[in-house]
Amino acid sequence: MVEIDDTDARILTALQKRGRMSNADLSERVNLSPSACHRRVQRLEAEGVIAHYVALLDARKLDRPATVFVEITLAGQTEEALDAFEREVALIPDLLECHLMAGTADYLLKISARDTDDFARIHRRYLARLPGVAQMHSSFSLRTVFHTTALPV
Incomplete structure (x- = not known):
């Protein structure tokens, strides 16, 4: 666990909203000198609090407006079965997220597709071939009612 003070939290909140802002803009926004702000950002990066910088894309403009959630139950939950499934599911190019779950399903997948025909292709080519699947x-x-990538800090 990394200690995050109020200034770090302001920096992280600002970067999550606009990751490409300059250090000068960031330091002004969080009321800190540019050199102190730069040192803090470097520390947060070195400690792994800031894991990556990314561009968030508009799925509709890239003709990928369909989001499909897939619940998967495996036939067994041995370590070998889980490992085999996780190795194969990671190879699906349309996969946005995969979560090991506690509850009614073993895994929850988030898939990006163009439409129902595209999802049928993804299902035939990838999902139907996943090892150990009992139910899907x-x-x-x-419609997405709310979406954020920002964690509360």
Whole structure:
């Protein structure tokens, strides 16, 4: 666990909203000198609090408006079965997220697709071939009501 003070929290909040801002803009926004701000950002990067900088893309503009959530239940939960599934699922190019779950399903996948035909292709080519799957349930998102990548700090 890394200690985060109020200044670090302001820096992290600002960077999560606008990761490409200059150090000068960031230091002004968090009320800190540019050199002190730069040192803090470097420390947060070195400690792994800031893991990556990314560009968030608009799925609709890239003709990938369909989001499909897939619940998967495996036939067994041995370490070998989980490892085999996780190795193979990581190879799906349309996969946005994969979560090992506690609850009714073993895994929850978030898939990006163009439409129902594209999801059928993803299902045939990748999902149906995943090892150890006993059940699979797919749900199409009708609309994203709220979405953020920002963690509360």
